[in-house]
Amino acid sequence: xxxxxxxxxxxxxxxxxxxxxxxxxxxxxxxxxxCRLALTDDDRAGRDLVVTWMRDLGLDISIDxxxxxxxxxxxxxxxPPTMTGSHIDTVRxxxxxxxxxxxxxxxxxxxxxxxxxxxxxxxVAVGFFTDEEGARFPPDMLGSLVYVGGMAVEEALDIEGIDxxxxxxELDRIGYRGTSPCPGPSPRxxxxxxxxxxxxxxxxxVTIGAVTxxxxxxxxxxxxxxxSNHAGTTPMALRHDPAYVAAKVTAHVRELxxxxxxxxEGRQVATVGRIELHxxxxxxxxxxxxxxxxxxxxxxxxxxxxxxxxxxxxxxxAAAEGVTVVERTLARFEPVAFDDxxxxxxxxxxxxxxxxxxxxxxxxxxxxxxLARVCPTGMVFVPSRDGISHNPAExxxxxxxxxxxxxxxxxILTLDQEPLDR
Ligand code: HGY
Ligand code: MN
Ligand code: MN
Numbered sequence: 001x002x003x004x005x006x007x008x009x010x011x012x013x014x015x016x017x018x019x020x021x022x023x024x025x026x027x028x029x030x031x032x033x034x035c036r037l038a039l040t041d042d043d044r045a046g047r048d049l050v051v052t053w054m055r056d057l058g059l060d061i062s063i064d065x066x067x068x069x070x071x072x073x074x075x076x077x078x079x080p081p082t083m084t085g086s087h088i089d090t091v092r093x094x095x096x097x098x099x100x101x102x103x104x105x106x107x108x109x110x111x112x113x114x115x116x117x118x119x120x121x122x123x124v125a126v127g128f129f130t131d132e133e134g135a136r137f138p139p140d141m142l143g144s145l146v147y148v149g150g151m152a153v154e155e156a157l158d159i160e161g162i163d164x165x166x167x168x169x170e171l172d173r174i175g176y177r178g179t180s181p182c183p184g185p186s187p188r189x190x191x192x193x194x195x196x197x198x199x200x201x202x203x204x205x206v207t208i209g210a211v212t213x214x215x216x217x218x219x220x221x222x223x224x225x226x227x228s229n230h231a232g233t234t235p236m237a238l239r240h241d242p243a244y245v246a247a248k249v250t251a252h253v254r255e256l257x258x259x260x261x262x263x264x265e266g267r268q269v270a271t272v273g274r275i276e277l278h279x280x281x282x283x284x285x286x287x288x289x290x291x292x293x294x295x296x297x298x299x300x301x302x303x304x305x306x307x308x309x310x311x312x313x314x315x316x317x318a319a320a321e322g323v324t325v326v327e328r329t330l331a332r333f334e335p336v337a338f339d340d341x342x343x344x345x346x347x348x349x350x351x352x353x354x355x356x357x358x359x360x361x362x363x364x365x366x367x368x369x370x371l372a373r374v375c376p377t378g379m380v381f382v383p384s385r386d387g388i389s390h391n392p393a394e395x396x397x398x399x400x401x402x403x404x405x406x407x408x409x410x411x412i413l414t415l416d417q418e419p420l421d422r
Pocket of ligand 2 (some may be wrong): 087098099132194365366
């Protein structure tokens with residue numbers, strides 16, 4: 001049970017909003033969002049700003065071999081910290097809250113403890129993980145995956161991005177290949193604040209989501225090779241057109257998701273986010289097409305069913321058109337269930353603070369799904385206006401941002417008092 005003084009603590013909303021605006025000003029894009037693809041110069045600038053804030057708070061800062069950055073505030077006793085955090089890399093058309101909110105609310109929680117002279121039993125840590133988005137260097141959640149030992153750092157450093165850059169060289173270039181060991185030290189608990197990025201909380205008029213887990217993710221890259229030819233002289237029956245197969249696959253994944261059910265338990269979503277033709281010219285039947293398919297489901301068996309359906313369709317479409325296809329798995333994570341003790345703490349704190357709350361799974365991937373492999377983990381959601389994200393129009397009302405950060409603060413204080421063992 002937290003003390004009355006701790007229970008009455010609330011974050012400084014203006015200070016949180018100022019930090020959100022300051023970070024959003026790095027890599028700014030029209031519409032109020034940011035573009036800070038992982039390990040770019042803009043990502044470095046964002047990292048430098050957050051590290052400066054960590055240093056100003058007197059945190060013990062560590063940077064590991066994949067560029068994860070963790071700042072720790074000492075507790076009364078030494079040992080594994082109660083940890084929070086998220087990511088500050090963005091997609092190319094990112095909003096200002098995706099990931100950033102979780103990191104900056106973590107800083108705000110620590111500054112609130114500091115300015116109110118609150119000593120926690122255990123250390124409190126806030127971190128940001130490298131390349132959560134996976135948009136430049138797949139898979140997503142790369143940094144937290146390495147942090148928990150899900151991928152060797154050597155393997156991660158060799159990953160080539162969509163622009164031909166390599167993770168290790170980019171980390172060196174921006175000066176964030178650290179010396180702290182990978183895997184990193186397991187925290188005693190991890191709780192992440194994040195915007196929902198979906199329509200549920202807003203549609204139900206609920207302020208806080210006590211997240212129960214994260215759905216499974218399957219990313220596949222298809223490289224389709226046909227025969228480049230003249231657009232005017234080549235009879236249709238003689239074509240081997242990768243663009244045509246890519247279009248059929250794109251239509252099929254939409255039908256697949258619709259057929260498998262779009263909502264409720266076992267909901268299926270499917271997205272073709274990237275298609276690139278070569279040589280991509282108006283009067284040339286393409287030589288090749290490179291595309292990605294993102295499949296997700298809260299049910300692992302159904303996700304595997306969707307993957308099998310896709311593979312069958314691709315093989316049939318390729319054979320019919322006389323093209324070849326090379327498939328490459330870019331990411332594959334099974335659904336994750338969070339620890340009831342953390343989910344219950346989030347829900348109870350939300351009620352104590354007078355906020356409406358509902359339990360719900362996450363449609364998006366998060367670093368928390370990796371930390372759940374090594375410690376009791378949960379998440380706090382706040383509503384996204386119109387359910388929009390991965391779009392500069394992403395917006396959450398300041399009152400909801402503050403509510404989420406207060407729930408994060410009080411959840412960390414609650415967990416600080418709980419005898420959490422693994
Ligand atoms: O892909 C995701 O769900 C996350 O935005 N990385
Ligand atoms: Mn995110
Ligand atoms: Mn994202």
